[in-house]
Amino acid sequence: MESQYSSVLSSIRPINTDESSSLSSNTNEEEYTHHQAATGVFSSNHSNGAEHFDEDDEEEEITPAELIEKLQQSWLNEKFSPELLEHKTPVVECIIEQIKHMENNIRSAKKGDFRIAIHKLELDRIKYMLYSYLRIRIKKIEQFASSILEEDVRRHSNIRSKLSAEEFAYASEYLKNVRAHLTSSVLEHLPSNLQDLNEAVATVPRPDMDKFVFLKTMDSIKGILIDDMTNDGRNEIIDMDKDDLYIMRYNPIKSYVNSGEIQLI
Structure with a gap:
């Protein structure tokens, strides 16, 4: 490893x-x-x-x-x-x-x-x-x-990439090697109409953005929209004071983590 x-x-x-x-x-x-x-x-x-x-x-x-x-x-x-x-x-x-x-x-x-x-x-x-x-x-x-x-490909030119140049090279080479391994070990042994890798891999692994996290506010934050996961329209807007501690879903506060206003703990 x-x-x-x-x-x-x-x-x-x-x-x-x-x-x-x-x-x-x-x-x-x-x-x-x-x-x-x-x-x-x-x-x-x-x-x-x-x-x-x-x-x-x-x-x-x-x-x-x-x-x-x-x-x-x-x-x-x-x-x-x-x-x-x-x-x-x-x-x-x-x-x-x-x-x-x-x-x-x-x-x-x-x-x-x-x-x-x-x-x-x-x-x-x-x-x-x-x-x-x-x-x-x-x-x-x-x-x-x-x-x-x-x-990374879809992002706008004025948005910072999450990957450094070295990480981009690593991710590209890693994905290339994984695809080559799947093709040689599995897909080549299937009928020709089933050898499309994009169809074989139906769902791409993605992070769970609704995961609950512990956090500490580094500054006072006003007007955070907490959407209701039950889809019954009962969304909530909350204010956070500096140095408050919370546990909540990651998705509503992800932008504040990137800006430094919220620290995960």
């Missing part, structure tokens, strides 16, 4: 701190042009111990602690949401750069310094969140590859 993740995990390269880097620079530009407009560019500057985080063309200077908090929020949202969320490659790449600096600091520390053990524990915690976040995304991509790619 580990080999399924290795290609994607290894494709996330370290940051060159002397220049800005495009999130799709390791991919074929002609094949993934549609991702270039949907992914942000960032640069890293460690002279003041801070990161310059640039997403959607708005540069924001954040501290390492704030960067780790962004990773934790992205990890929890991805872990508890039924669907694949927008990729956070700028956060991932900045975290990888921070990990490199922390490892260098540990190697250069004096032997016997009691702070080394504390820094190693913190480093292990950050690595766990990072790799768990990436594995969760890969698992969802494998589970819903067809519907994710279908949604």
Whole structure:
């Protein structure tokens, strides 16, 4: 199972701190042009111990602690949401750069310094969140590859892609291999009129958007429409105060998760 993740995990390269880097620079530009407009560019500057985080063309200077908090929020949202969320490659790449600096600091520390053990524990915690976040995304991509790619093709040009360029390449290759395996192992042995893969696979796996989730509001939110699943017209509009805790269906609040106004827990 580990080999399924290795290609994607290894494709996330370290940051060159002397220049800005495009999130799709390791991919074929002609094949993934549609991702270039949907992914942000960032640069890293460690002279003041801070990161310059640039997403959607708005540069924001954040501290390492704030960067780790962004990773934790992205990890929890991805872990508890039924669907694949927008990729956070700028956060991932900045975290990888921070990990490199922390490892260098540990190697250069004096032997016997009691702070080394504390820094190693913190480093292990950050690595766990990072790799768990990436594995969760890969698992969802494998589970819903067809519907994710279908949604990516249909999306409007001004809407951010949920997939990074590396994830798009992985999803495309994974779906291609699955289709080839089904064709060679099953369809080729059926009558010619039954060898249409689209007809053989009647339903494409899709995430359960009505799954119940626990959530915490990060800001006050007004006018959330909670539609009635019984279709008897008894819809409800609710207001949420900051730091309130709720359990409800994911579908009505999915846009607030992507905007950061709601945190899944």
